[in-house]
Amino acid sequence: MWLSCLVITTAIAAAHSAPEPPQGDPVPHAVDHLGRVQFSSPVAAPSTIVVDQFIEPLPPPKMCKNKAGFSVRKASMKTMTSSMLNPTALRFQEVLVNQGGWEPSTNSFVAPCDGTYYFAFHALSNFGWGATVALMKNKEYQMTAYGDEAGYQAASNSGVLFLNSDDLVWLQIQGNSTIYEHPNKEAYTSFSGYLLESFHTPDEL
Numbered sequence: 001m002w003l004s005c006l007v008i009t010t011a012i013a014a015a016h017s018a019p020e021p022p023q024g025d026p027v028p029h030a031v032d033h034l035g036r037v038q039f040s041s042p043v044a045a046p047s048t049i050v051v052d053q054f055i056e057p058l059p060p061p062k063m064c065k066n067k068a069g070f071s072v073r074k075a076s077m078k079t080m081t082s083s084m085l086n087p088t089a090l091r092f093q094e095v096l097v098n099q100g101g102w103e104p105s106t107n108s109f110v111a112p113c114d115g116t117y118y119f120a121f122h123a124l125s126n127f128g129w130g131a132t133v134a135l136m137k138n139k140e141y142q143m144t145a146y147g148d149e150a151g152y153q154a155a156s157n158s159g160v161l162f163l164n165s166d167d168l169v170w171l172q173i174q175g176n177s178t179i180y181e182h183p184n185k186e187a188y189t190s191f192s193g194y195l196l197e198s199f200h201t202p203d204e205l
């Protein structure tokens, strides 16, 4: 973001209390990381200066102090099919672990901080049907798992993503797909992810 100008006022009281010997025009020496103008000596600082085209520093990355991650299982029966025109957001019946970030209301992971995250997901195509399942980051697919129509075919994928805080990670069934889920006590669909590393600000390196 560009600011048209930055006005800095210093040493007004000093300028009024005692006459100063002539200094000539003070020359800005450097601009520090917060945009403050540095002078070679405090005496040279004028009461007011204007700096054009000052670049605002980026906000520091949002850090995680604790672990973050989740593991969920068993696809919801209502979200096990998709068509060419209607991809389906996969929902889960059970949360095994939620150490931060999993939102049951939307069935998505909301990154609590900037960093790198690992994700893995598994599904089974229904007998005689194909299944395409994509790992989504916000509205864009990242990896795809596929099982063909030859029977109950396993579909899996995994990967590491860079995320900014509040990025959404979720699973989508695509194309002419139907996945299979056990009706009782087994779980054939799962989705897990966890924080590998929260980014460090330069001061902490």
Ligand SMILES: *[C@@H]1O[C@H](CO)[C@@H](O)[C@H](O)[C@H]1NC(C)=O
Pocket: 128, 129, 130, 149, 176
């Ligand atoms: C979808 O898959 C089923 C099962 O394999 C198949 O019978 C059907 O023809 C497919 N539909 C389309 C539109 O491809």
